[in-house]
Amino acid sequence: MKDLPLQTKTALVTGARRGLGKAIALRLARSGADVVLNDIAAGQEECEGVAEEIRALGRKGLVATADVCAADQINEVMEKIVSECGRLDILVNNAGITRDMLLARMTEEQWDSVLNVNLKGTFLCTRAALKTMLKQRSGSIINIASVVGLMGNAGQANYAASKGGVIAFTKAVAKEVASRNIRVNAVAPGFIISPMTDKLSEEARRRLLCLIPLARLGKPEEVAEVVNFLAGDASAYITGQVVNVDGGMVM
Ligand SMILES: NC(=O)c1ccc[n+]([C@@H]2O[C@H](COP(=O)([O-])OP(=O)(O)OC[C@H]3O[C@@H](n4cnc5c(N)ncnc54)[C@H](O)[C@@H]3O)[C@@H](O)[C@H]2O)c1
Structure with missing residues (x-):
């Protein structure tokens, strides 16, 4: 149990x-959780591959395609989770997009x-997950924000506003549900190797590296x-926080 918290x-x-x-x-999954993988319909096949890797670890790996912007689809995902897993303990709001443009032309x-x-x-x-978590009187919600939501970035006013909003949302909801033993925190990544940052030009990448201690x-x-x-419970006394994982960009 200690190894699988x-x-x-x-x-x-x-x-x-x-x-x-x-x-x-x-x-x-490596910590022992059963995991439901959500993405848009176009990502179903890749999700099935991840689910297969999770099952190989001995955990349940389920796929629930849905658009996070569509309330009816998300409510259906939650119903599926409750009927197939009986509970929901952890929600990671990770889905995100960029559509970069200077503001005057956005x-x-x-x-x-x-x-x-x-x-x-x-x-x-979060609203859909809370229905189950409030009944359980437990849960941990982690919102993936960005350092851009803290420090801004030219050409990303839309993205910065969305991630700054996610941070404020995290704190408001954390206050609202703390009495029910539900914690809400945000993680603000800096520049992480991923399909999202693969799109950066060499010049942009060079400029960025100068900002990362x-x-x-x-x-x-x-x-x-x-x-x-x-x-998990190792962070049982932490709620409403933003943890920067950014190589020291924001300090
Ligand atoms: N990569 C970075 O450097 C970085 C830095 C800071 C924050 N982030 C944040 O981390 C998260 C993951 O980013 P990533 O770099 O892995 O990018 P990514 O593009 O690889 O992953 C984002 C995923 O979200 C999915 N998605 C998009 N719209 C969706 C929708 N409407 N419904 C359901 N799923 C949807 C995409 O299909 C994709 O699989 C995002 O929220 C992003 O803003 C990334």
Whole structure:
């Protein structure tokens, strides 16, 4: 039990087909959790692959495709989790997108899509998960924010606003549900090797490295480690916090 601190727990990870979500799902499974992998329908096959890896670890690995912005789809995912796993202990709101553009040229579509997935998606999944967690009187919710939500970034006003919103949302909900033994924390990654940062130009990458005291990009597993800590009882007295995993960018 000591080696498997999340044994008997069920986790839902959104945006789990690849990148940070996949690393988080696998890390939680290695701690003993059964894991439900959510992503959009186009990610179903990759999710099935991750679920297979989780089952190979001896845990339940389920796939629940849904758009985090669609309340009816997310409510269905929660019903499926309760009927197949009987409970929900951990929610990781990881699904996220970028649509970068300088503000003067940013379209409403670029603004709305980023706010919808990153912020409204976090709201809808949290609201749906709380139904079960409030009845259980326990739970841990971890929202994947970004250092950009703390320090801003030119060309990412939509993304910065969404992640700053996620951080404020984290603190408000943490206060609201603490009395029911439900904790809500955020992790703010810096620049992590993933499909999202693979899109950066060499020039952008060089400029970024100058801002990182540890002088390298982070690994998805380094973010997953912190999520794993926040998910379990080792962090039982921590709520409403933002943990930066950023090589020292924000300090
Ligand atoms: N990679 C980084 O450097 C970095 C830094 C800070 C924060 N983050 C955050 O970490 C999270 C994961 O990012 P990543 O780098 O692994 O990117 P990624 O693009 O590899 O993963 C994001 C996942 O979310 C899924 N997704 C997108 N829209 C969705 C929707 N409507 N419903 C369900 N799933 C949806 C995508 O299909 C994808 O699998 C994001 O929230 C991102 O903002 C990443």
